[in-house]
Amino acid sequence: MGRERLERYDLAGPENRAAVEAGLAGATWFRSAVPRKRMKELMRRTDGPAIRDTAIWIGLMVVCAGAGIALWGTWWAVPFFLVYGVLYGSASDSRWHEAGHGTAFKTRWLDEAVYQLASFMMMRDPTTWRWSHTRHHTDTLIVGRDPEIQAMRPARLAKLLANFVGLVDVPLAFRTMAIHAAGRLTAEEADYVPESERPKVYRTARISLAVYAVTIAAAIGFGTWLPVVLIGGPRIYGTFMHIVYGLTQHAGMGENVLDHRLNTRTVRMCRVNRFLYWNMNFHVEHHMFPMVPYHRLPELHEEIKHDCAPVYPSLWAAYKEIVPAVLRQMKDQDHHVKRELLPGATPFHIPNELTDGRARPLAAAASDPTAA
Amino acid sequence: MTQWIAACETDDVDPEDVIPFEHAGNAYAVYRSPDDAFFATDGYCTHERELLCDGLVLGGTIECPKHNGRFDYTSGKALGAPVLVDVRTYATKVEDGTVYIEVP
Numbered sequence: 001m002g003r004e005r006l007e008r009y010d011l012a013g014p015e016n017r018a019a020v021e022a023g024l025a026g027a028t029w030f031r032s033a034v035p036r037k038r039m040k041e042l043m044r045r046t047d048g049p050a051i052r053d054t055a056i057w058i059g060l061m062v063v064c065a066g067a068g069i070a071l072w073g074t075w076w077a078v079p080f081f082l083v084y085g086v087l088y089g090s091a092s093d094s095r096w097h098e099a100g101h102g103t104a105f106k107t108r109w110l111d112e113a114v115y116q117l118a119s120f121m122m123m124r125d126p127t128t129w130r131w132s133h134t135r136h137h138t139d140t141l142i143v144g145r146d147p148e149i150q151a152m153r154p155a156r157l158a159k160l161l162a163n164f165v166g167l168v169d170v171p172l173a174f175r176t177m178a179i180h181a182a183g184r185l186t187a188e189e190a191d192y193v194p195e196s197e198r199p200k201v202y203r204t205a206r207i208s209l210a211v212y213a214v215t216i217a218a219a220i221g222f223g224t225w226l227p228v229v230l231i232g233g234p235r236i237y238g239t240f241m242h243i244v245y246g247l248t249q250h251a252g253m254g255e256n257v258l259d260h261r262l263n264t265r266t267v268r269m270c271r272v273n274r275f276l277y278w279n280m281n282f283h284v285e286h287h288m289f290p291m292v293p294y295h296r297l298p299e300l301h302e303e304i305k306h307d308c309a310p311v312y313p314s315l316w317a318a319y320k321e322i323v324p325a326v327l328r329q330m331k332d333q334d335h336h337v338k339r340e341l342l343p344g345a346t347p348f349h350i351p352n353e354l355t356d357g358r359a360r361p362l363a364a365a366a367s368d369p370t371a372a
Numbered sequence: 373m374t375q376w377i378a379a380c381e382t383d384d385v386d387p388e389d390v391i392p393f394e395h396a397g398n399a400y401a402v403y404r405s406p407d408d409a410f411f412a413t414d415g416y417c418t419h420e421r422e423l424l425c426d427g428l429v430l431g432g433t434i435e436c437p438k439h440n441g442r443f444d445y446t447s448g449k450a451l452g453a454p455v456l457v458d459v460r461t462y463a464t465k466v467e468d469g470t471v472y473i474e475v476p
Contacts (some may be wrong), residue, residue, distance in 0.1 A: 026421065039426075040428070043428040045428075045430065102440045103440065127453070130454070131453070131454065134419075134439045134454045138420060138438070197453060197456075290438065290440060291427065291428055291435060291440060
């Protein structure tokens with residue numbers, strides 16, 4: 001049962017076409033009503049907040065790296081590299097995400113520059129991941145369509161846990177870089193990356209591999225791990241927080257539901273976490289209105305919170321739900337977190353066989369995803 | 373054979389904004405640029421079926437509300453991933469405060 005269900009997540013498999021034929025791909029998703037005038041205010045772009053946050057982010061990395069280098073060989077270097085590692089291996093995930101949407105800055109080249117830098121730091125090809133994330137927004141948690149489902153049913157627990165220190169993602173990233181550098185895409189990538197975009201993928205992979213080769217050569221040449229600790233290494237020793245944040249987004253939630261209020265979490269977080277995560281804890285809001293910059297999401301939350309399910313008050317509260325749900329899904333793949341909308345929230349569609357969150361095999365389901 | 377269709381009044385669209393317009397079952401987007409010129413395009417993004425009128429006008433560009441793909445709405449040119457196909461544009465004219473678009 002578990003293996004068969006996991007196979008359904010394969011974008012190169014039959015579930016992809018079944019989802020298209022069932023009307024689950026590129027479907028109409030719920031959006032709360034926000035007056036156009038207010039929405040325009042919230043979508044409005046500005047450079048100030050992202051320049052400030054990027055200066056702090058890069059500035060802190062420079063200071064911590066400098067202190068770590070100065071103290072190299074002593075235990076005093078450890079806390080500095082821990083902070084450096086989290087800023088590099090975790091905070092760059094949210095920078096990648098926001099700059100990828102093109103909403104962080106008003107000035108386009110600033111978005112692009114941060115996107116390229118953060119993509120390198122996260123070991124993600126900027127082109128394939130742009131298309132992967134585009135699909136994630138079109139078909140969020142649609143089985144066979146969404147390439148970014150972290151906690152499948154049943155969850156690949158060993159992989160999830162290993163990725164707290166990048167032990168699966170990093171080797172996979174190098175394998176993918178090698179494939180790209182050879183002028184090819186993986187079968188899944190070929191499903192969502194257009195032909196015209198592919199040369200960029202191959203070129204970026206060759207440049208990235210060259211940077212890593214120089215880094216490793218420097219480590220060997222100088223007889224020290226320092227170059228690897230500074231470049232690439234943080235994707236292992238500093239990446240745990242991006243997994244902690246990322247799992248709160250959708251893990252354990254309903255699949256194939258066509259309503260982000262039912263498959264996505266908004267979680268209250270402290271200022272430090274919100275800085276590292278660039279406000280992506282307002283994740284329902286982000287999915288419903290991806291054009292709103294991260295620094296306006298708290299205001300958007302105030303606009304639509306009456307229309308959603310209750311917010312999770314803390315990371316702890318979110319994980320109290322996630323861990324049991326994911327563990328239960330190891331045995332019961334129909335199980336998922338069922339979100340109750342607040343009284344008075346706008347109804348969307350009455351869940352049916354297709355959209356009730358269980359994501360049963362599509363061949364057995366009806367053809368209209370929104371029919372009652 | 374084309375025809376000029378009254379789409380809206382000039383005051384219906386704020387400067388640097390967009391509104392929807394439907395005619396004969398087709399969706400259009402009508403834009404007012406920051407310097408008060410009017411433009412029109414197909415109503416839907418060429419990447420996925422998403423209404424451009426829900427997006428954000430930034431100077432001479434429209435950004436799709438779903439995936440942030442951008443078009444130059446004055447020429448229809450797609451400005452980068454994920455939009456790779458230009459959006460169709462339509463001629464416009466303003467007469468006595470009414471915006472007309474030329475549709476097939």
